Amino acid sequence: MCQTPRVVSVFVRTSLPPHVAGQHVDVRLTAPDGYQAQRSYSIASAPGVVPIELAIERLDDGEVSPYFHEVARSGDTFEVRGPIGGHFIWAREDGGPILLVGGGSGVVPLMAMARHRAVAAAEIETLLVYSARTWDELIFRDELIEREACEPGLALAVTTTREPRRRPGDLDRRLDRSLLRKILARWERVPRHVYVCGSNAFVGSVTSDLVQEGIAPARIRAERYGGTL
Numbered sequence: 001m002c003q004t005p006r007v008v009s010v011f012v013r014t015s016l017p018p019h020v021a022g023q024h025v026d027v028r029l030t031a032p033d034g035y036q037a038q039r040s041y042s043i044a045s046a047p048g049v050v051p052i053e054l055a056i057e058r059l060d061d062g063e064v065s066p067y068f069h070e071v072a073r074s075g076d077t078f079e080v081r082g083p084i085g086g087h088f089i090w091a092r093e094d095g096g097p098i099l100l101v102g103g104g105s106g107v108v109p110l111m112a113m114a115r116h117r118a119v120a121a122a123e124i125e126t127l128l129v130y131s132a133r134t135w136d137e138l139i140f141r142d143e144l145i146e147r148e149a150c151e152p153g154l155a156l157a158v159t160t161t162r163e164p165r166r167r168p169g170d171l172d173r174r175l176d177r178s179l180l181r182k183i184l185a186r187w188e189r190v191p192r193h194v195y196v197c198g199s200n201a202f203v204g205s206v207t208s209d210l211v212q213e214g215i216a217p218a219r220i221r222a223e224r225y226g227g228t229l
């Protein structure tokens, strides 16, 4: 299922143990000649939901991600290991308020947290700050907008870095320190837990900006996807 022009959702039926929001799986592909390649993909589904949803962004020069866009077909089988990850996780008993900050496909594990919150902990104040290049590249866009409208306590701050904002409250520049300050002031909450996910560069700059804005490093958990964007 196409989420954006560059991202597909892949629904995987597995016999893996249940996951916690924020965890990922390792996917291993094996070519007919025995060559293997393995990559990690976050789980977008809320815990307990099957089949699990992965959302995979196509990197044109990539080895594994193009497979899911060009080759994989419904009913295919491949190796999946997991769920993996004991740090970048959130469950109801962890409490809130929670601040989720995602860049590009880094929104995927945050989506699992937002979906989990909706069914298990709707009282927990949550802000999802989501940066993408364009409006059409916002993964889960329609679901997020609908959730914000229907779920009291869930706020969404969208920023597009390569085109003007589409909605009055949204933003349209890179997520830097002053923009984060503005977004946090508008939210009027102090986060107990912060989750930041995206490319190495995105996570590095956002976490350092948040610390400079007074958020204790111990409250911040980060997941780095690689790359430099």
Ligand SMILES: Cc1cc2nc3c(=O)[nH]c(=O)nc-3n(C[C@H](O)[C@H](O)[C@H](O)COP(=O)(O)OP(=O)(O)OC[C@H]3O[C@@H](n4cnc5c(N)ncnc54)[C@H](O)[C@@H]3O)c2cc1C
Binding pocket: 024, 039, 040, 041, 042, 043, 054, 055, 056, 057, 058, 059, 061, 062, 063, 064, 065, 066, 105, 108, 109, 199, 223, 224, 225, 226, 227, 228, 229
């Ligand atoms: C814990 C974890 C969870 C992840 N979850 C997701 C997910 O939910 N969805 C998703 O799409 N990806 C996710 N990734 C990234 C994923 O594992 C792969 O790295 C990505 O799909 C690229 O693999 P590839 O084989 O297509 O490209 P590769 O052949 O590995 O790399 C091709 C080129 O792209 C560069 N590159 C690699 N990764 C990135 C990146 N993230 N951004 C920009 N450039 C990059 C490489 O340096 C190289 O130049 C996750 C990574 C980690 C560590």
